[in-house]
Structures are given as structure tokens and as C-alpha cells.
Amino acid sequence: MPSKYDVITIGDCTTDAFIRLKIAKVTKDKDGTMALTMPFADKIPYESLETIPAVGNSSNVAVALSRLGLKSAILTAIGDDYYGRQVLATYRAEGVGTDLIAINKGVPTNYHFVLNYGAERTILIRHNEYRYHDPSLLDDVLWVYFSSMGENTLQFHKTLGRYLKAHPEIKLGFNPGTFQLKLGRGTLADIYASTHVLFVNREEAQIITGAKTRLLNPLFKALHALGPKIIAITDGPAGAYASDGERAWFLRSYPDPKPPFSRTGAGDAFAGGFFGALMLGESVSDALRWGPINSMSVVQYTGARHGLLRRADIEKYLLEAPADYEPKEL
Numbered sequence: 001m002p003s004k005y006d007v008i009t010i011g012d013c014t015t016d017a018f019i020r021l022k023i024a025k026v027t028k029d030k031d032g033t034m035a036l037t038m039p040f041a042d043k044i045p046y047e048s049l050e051t052i053p054a055v056g057n058s059s060n061v062a063v064a065l066s067r068l069g070l071k072s073a074i075l076t077a078i079g080d081d082y083y084g085r086q087v088l089a090t091y092r093a094e095g096v097g098t099d100l101i102a103i104n105k106g107v108p109t110n111y112h113f114v115l116n117y118g119a120e121r122t123i124l125i126r127h128n129e130y131r132y133h134d135p136s137l138l139d140d141v142l143w144v145y146f147s148s149m150g151e152n153t154l155q156f157h158k159t160l161g162r163y164l165k166a167h168p169e170i171k172l173g174f175n176p177g178t179f180q181l182k183l184g185r186g187t188l189a190d191i192y193a194s195t196h197v198l199f200v201n202r203e204e205a206q207i208i209t210g211a212k213t214r215l216l217n218p219l220f221k222a223l224h225a226l227g228p229k230i231i232a233i234t235d236g237p238a239g240a241y242a243s244d245g246e247r248a249w250f251l252r253s254y255p256d257p258k259p260p261f262s263r264t265g266a267g268d269a270f271a272g273g274f275f276g277a278l279m280l281g282e283s284v285s286d287a288l289r290w291g292p293i294n295s296m297s298v299v300q301y302t303g304a305r306h307g308l309l310r311r312a313d314i315e316k317y318l319l320e321a322p323a324d325y326e327p328k329e330l
Helices: 057-067 082-094 154-166 177-185 188-192 200-210 216-225 265-277 284-298 311-319
Strands: 009-010 012-021 025-028 033-038 045-054 072-079 099-102 111-117 120-124 143-146 171-174 197-200 230-234 240-243 250-251
Touching: 012 082, 045 057, 045 111, 045 216, 057 072, 057 143, 057 265, 072 082, 082 099, 082 240, 111 197, 143 265, 154 177, 171 188, 177 188, 177 200, 177 284, 188 197, 197 200, 197 265, 200 230, 216 230, 216 240, 216 250, 230 265, 230 284, 240 284, 250 284, 265 284, 284 311
Parallel strands: 009 072, 009 143, 012 111, 072 099, 143 171, 171 197, 197 230
Antiparallel strands: 012 045, 025 033, 111 120, 230 240, 240 250
């Protein structure tokens, strides 16, 4: 029996409290490490505070895919508290299925603090330990998207890897989060081998492969060797790259209508647009055109959800795109 969902995303969700700073500065060490600094032991005024529930890598993609007209759900975990109820209400309003959400009694829902300064952000994170539903509940869904989870979820990763290996018909989108990058490609070999589309930025591609080079073709080759059939590599405002194992393309960023307000969620927006385009039957090179448009919209707002576009909006931007907004083959 076919799944009632087109796609299920898997990963932790959170509530983000965005604090826009007024008094701060950015410093750079000799080794190039950037730091956000503020006066110590002082009262520091801030510009604004905005709280946004039901965000996080996989959460943002679930909403992005729902807005594109796809039937999405999320496998995640929350607490039985006020913020957990906000998360459920947000998913219901966005048309994201909630029947795979494990509600953990006595455990708080994840809550992060995002310090915005200019268009960039520093995030204070804390992943609570949760019980999750078993991956076997993915049932007959054909598309799955997997991203960031907390450091207590190694067993879940192993179980998911076995499930994916036993169900090769599933087309997995994988965007490794911080803990998943730390686990390494060896521990997650089954997941990389089962990946249909891998989403990483340029630095993450180097971490996964252990490569010192920033050249795209060697990075694509090393990543494809792990199993992913399609790879999308983002490079911040510089643009994005994609490869299907035989051909590779570059596409610059879609022109911003005005300077970005906040870059939080730009990568998830790109992944949602790219993955959704593939699900809707677009080619890899055309999917590469969808992703940056979603990112362009999201960075005009606070948070990772407000600017996510509907299919008609993306198609309108494509029609109005500059003549040079076309993937160039590498």
C-alpha cells in the first residue's frame, strides 16, 4: 500500500529565539578563526527578539516541501511542554504530518538562542535526549530527507542505516549535521551508500572526504565514491554546484532584491527547493535553479521558515530570472 506521504524528513526540531544585537564586533585570529565579541560583565542593549517554533534542518525542509505542494511529514521528537505544543500547532498550520513525532514526557523541547549581528548569526544550541519512533514506521514512503540530530542518537543512526540498506527503493536526501560530521563517513557508511542526494557546503565536503583541496571535481569524485548519486555543494553567496556523477554544473546566486537580513536557514531553503524540484520531476540542472531562489527569499526574513516559497512563486522567479541565471557545465 503506497505511503500517504510523498516525503518524510528525519531530524531534530527546535524553537529559535532570535536576538538581534546592537553592540558587538567581529574579530579574526591569526589562524583566521572569527569571533563575535561583546562587552563583558555589562548590560548590553539588543535591537529585537523574535521567537520561531518548529525549525531545524529537517523541520525547515519539511515545511519547504509542503509549501511546494508535496505531502510531507517529519519524524522527530519534542517535549510535552508549551514549546512542544507550539511545534505541533506550527506543523499543522503548514500541512506537515505529525503522526511520527515522539512526545517525550518530562523532557523539554529543544530551545536555541540565535545571536544575529548583521546578516550572520551565532547559535547557542542544546539537543535534549529523546526517544524517537523506529525508522520502520517510514513504511512505503519513497522519498526521505535526513539531517541534524543530537549526540545521543548513534543507535538511531545505525538502525536507520540498516533500514535504508534493506529498502534500496528509498531516495534519500542527506544533509549531515554537526554530530553526523563528527561520526565520520565510516560510521555512517550505510547512510552515505543509500543516499540519492547529498547536500553539503564546500567546507563540509572537505571534512567528509578528508581532502585538503577546495577544487570541485576532486570533491565530487570523492563524495560520489561514498555512494551518493547526486551531490549539491553550496558555497555561500558565491553560488552552488551540482553533480550527477557524469556531469557537473555551477550556478551563481539568484540576485537579492535587497541586502540579506539574516542568512539563517539559507542552506535548508536551498535543499528544500532542490530536493522538491527533483521530486516534481525536474532534472538535476533545473533543480539547481530552484534551490538558490528559495535561499534568496529566506534570507530576507528572520528565521528559516518565513521566506520559504510556494511552487508558483519559484516558477514566477524562474520566468523573471536574469538571462545569465543558467547552470554552467564544469
